[in-house]
Amino acid sequence: DTGVSQDPRHKITKRGQNVTFRCDPISEHNRLYWYRQTLGQGPEFLTYFQNEAQLEKSRLLSDRFSAERPKGSFSTLEIQRTEQGDSAMYLCASSLRAGGDTDTQYFGPGTRLTVL
Amino acid sequence: GNSVTQMEGPVTLSEEAFLTINCTYTATGYPSLFWYVQYPGEGLQLLLKATKADDKGSNKGFEATYRKETTSFHLEKGSVQVSDSAVYFCALSDRNNAGNMLTFGGGTRLMVKP
Numbered sequence: 001d002t003g004v005s006q007d008p009r010h011k012i013t014k015r016g017q018n019v020t021f022r023c024d025p026i027s028e029h030n031r032l033y034w035y036r037q038t039l040g041q042g043p044e045f046l047t048y049f050q051n052e053a054q055l056e057k058s059r060l061l062s063d064r065f066s067a068e069r070p071k072g073s074f075s076t077l078e079i080q081r082t083e084q085g086d087s088a089m090y091l092c093a094s095s096l097r098a099g100g101d102t103d104t105q106y107f108g109p110g111t112r113l114t115v116l
Numbered sequence: 117g118n119s120v121t122q123m124e125g126p127v128t129l130s131e132e133a134f135l136t137i138n139c140t141y142t143a144t145g146y147p148s149l150f151w152y153v154q155y156p157g158e159g160l161q162l163l164l165k166a167t168k169a170d171d172k173g174s175n176k177g178f179e180a181t182y183r184k185e186t187t188s189f190h191l192e193k194g195s196v197q198v199s200d201s202a203v204y205f206c207a208l209s210d211r212n213n214a215g216n217m218l219t220f221g222g223g224t225r226l227m228v229k230p
Contacts, residue, residue, distance in 0.1 A: 042220030056215045107160040
């Protein structure tokens, strides 16, 4: 299967702890996106990368959040000093930006974070 | 800014019934429009898309037409099946924004009973 993969699928942590999630995009895709989805809501954009460059961050991405995409391949999203409000599904998507037509984003299964 | 509004669920239908899920949007630019589906326990899957006015996206018996005059992209299916039970998300991508990030509606849960 060459789809987008995310690890772990589930993470339970205590308030104040740091957590890190990983996303592996479809191999030839140059764009990688992170979204957050809370229960009963649609996903909300957090940040995106084109290759290794992080080009835009949402105001939802507080200082406690940091994302990286070294070498333009996989990406990590770290949350420091987790709060109960961080509990959500964190979704990763990738696309091939080839110019012209709108690129389609393909989503991974998500990482569900529960902060106790 | 950009926003997407879709009808609240749940929508409960009997098998073989006709489905309509309404979606309207507000966009500062000229968006592309999408429907994504999320089956229980799975990630978001692209169902269909349309990139310009009057385009019709279709897949697996589902259709949606990009209506610029009414800023709408309603999802329809002529005869639903139990396997169509899922949450459906309408979304837009504003091509004025270089990032093409998606703005989603709140989702509509569809439940199809045999």
